[in-house]
Amino acid sequence: DAGVTQSPTHLIKTRGQQVTLRCSPKSGHDTVSWYQQALGQGPQFIFQYYEEEERQRGNFPDRFSGHQFPNYSSELNVNALLLGDSALYLCASSLNIGRTDQETQYFGPGTRLLVL
């Protein structure tokens, strides 16, 4: 049973550039959430995608955007990178079956982004 996978594992960019991170959910899952984890901090919710639509968004600027594909995989795009965007970006997947107690999120290994 394939778990959540993310690519790439590491990435180095310079200020002002754009980056795309990718996530494939756990087999059978249809919902993908993205989190940003700064060094030494807990993860912060960016947004969640379900049925190819953004369902909920955290307190992140419009530079952060996403997409979900028909096969439930997802991309996180960040434009005009800032030094402060350096972080571990985590993807989590879950299955939306209408019962909240079944909707546990399972995380991928993350993508480490360094902005120079």
Add this chain to the structure above:
Amino acid sequence: AQTVTQSQPEMSVQEAETVTLSCTYDTSESDYYLFWYKQPPSRQMILVIRQEAYKQQNATENRFSVNFQKAAKSFSLKISDSQLGDAAMYFCAYRSGQGAQKLVFGQGTRLTINP
């Protein structure tokens, strides 16, 4: 807005001993879920245990158990018979029972196991 606080940045325990990690949260909701996640150096966040707020019985998963005090808004994790593989960052997280599934995390507690 909900908040989660972990007041212990670091904890250490001798192998085979028991350790308790603290977590408090703030919410006005009555329907919610609480989680403990473990993040080893490999970075992957692993679910340790979950608790539904409507359940009075504390959740247990093998060596891991919680002390859920709803009135006090406290959710501590007890690890019994600590093993070297338990060394990791531990995060407490909250999720509302209504709407989407956003997790709100605490700052984490780094657990060291001394052989």
